[in-house]
Amino acid sequence: MIDSNTQDHIIALAKKAGDAIMVIYDKDFAVYDKSDSSPLTEADLAAHNIIVEGLEASSTFPILSEESASISWEERKTWDTYWLVDPLDGTKEFIKKNGEFTVNIALIHQGTPVFGVVYAPALKRTYWGSLESGAYMDDEQGTRSISAAKHKDGEAWKVVGSRSHQSPEIQALLAELGGEAELVAMGSSLKLCLVASGDAHLYPRLGPTSEWDTGAAHAVALAAGANVTVLDPNNPFDDAALALTYNQKDSVLNPYFLVSAE
Known part of the structure; x- marks a missing residue:
């Protein structure tokens, strides 16, 4: 579906966008709202423009970005690849x-x-993956292949979650696991990558996300051998759970989901 040269190009594009973000991130700013003048918006748009220009110059596939979310469902539903x-x-x-x-x-x-x-510019860490070539991670220790790690009998469950208070639904899910559960805190789409890299067994998401929040890390997780399925809080470990999919409905909001190495 995508050759190695194209993969390298997209990785370089993500890093170029990350570099633009870091120029703003490294400044001593104190404006944190979403106004047009905020450093956050400035960084968001700078990265968006770099990525869109790079994709349009090298590909004919349409683009859906958080910054271009107004594209109608009537148009989006005709897309086979994007x-x-x-x-x-x-x-x-x-x-x-x-x-x-x-x-x-x-x-x-x-x-x-x-x-x-998935590129974390402040951490100098990159994850990427495809169904054909597997999943990889690059950081200050070098580049290496990664794979999801199944839970072993007797070891504590490593569960990705928020640093803030856990909801009753998450607490109930942890109780259903049995045995000890260790919380692994991480921000953004890096949560899915922790399961992909074998640093966690599960990531249950019982809160709102949009498709652009998860798509890239979802690809890495699948390439690493993990599963990403729709999560029913009343039956969290349903063997018949459906795979999380994209662009299959009017809304770009994801249902609850579970990332699992099981």
Whole structure:
């Protein structure tokens, strides 16, 4: 579906967008709202423009970005293959300056993410993956292949979650696991990548997300052998759970979902 040269180009594009974000992120700013003059909006739009220009110059596939979300369902439903982009995922992380924000670029084909790049510029960490070539991670330790790691009997469950208070639904899910559960905190789409890299077993999402928030990291998770399924809080470990899909409905909001190495 996507050759190695194209993959390299998209990775480089994500890094170029990340570099533009870092120019603004490294400034001593104190304006955190979503007004047109905020550093957050400035960084978001700078990354968006770089990515869209790069994709349009190298591909004929349409593009859906958080910054171009007004594209109608009547148009979107005709798309068989398209780029799904979040130029700056993790606005809270950007504001808090904890580094856990990302640039996300995914290729969606017939509802499934078949390739994705997740770049965390402040952490100097990149994840990418495709169904054909597997999943990879690059950081200060170098480049290496990654794969999801199933839970082993007797070890604590590593569950990705928020640093803030856990909801009753999450607490109930953890109780259903049995045994010890260790919370692994992380921001933005990096949550899905922790399961892809084997650093966590599960990521249950029982809160609102949009398709551009998850598409790229979803592709990495699938390439690493993880599953991403629709989550029913009343039956969280349903063996018949449906795969999370994209561009299959009018709304771009995701249902609740579970990322699992199981």
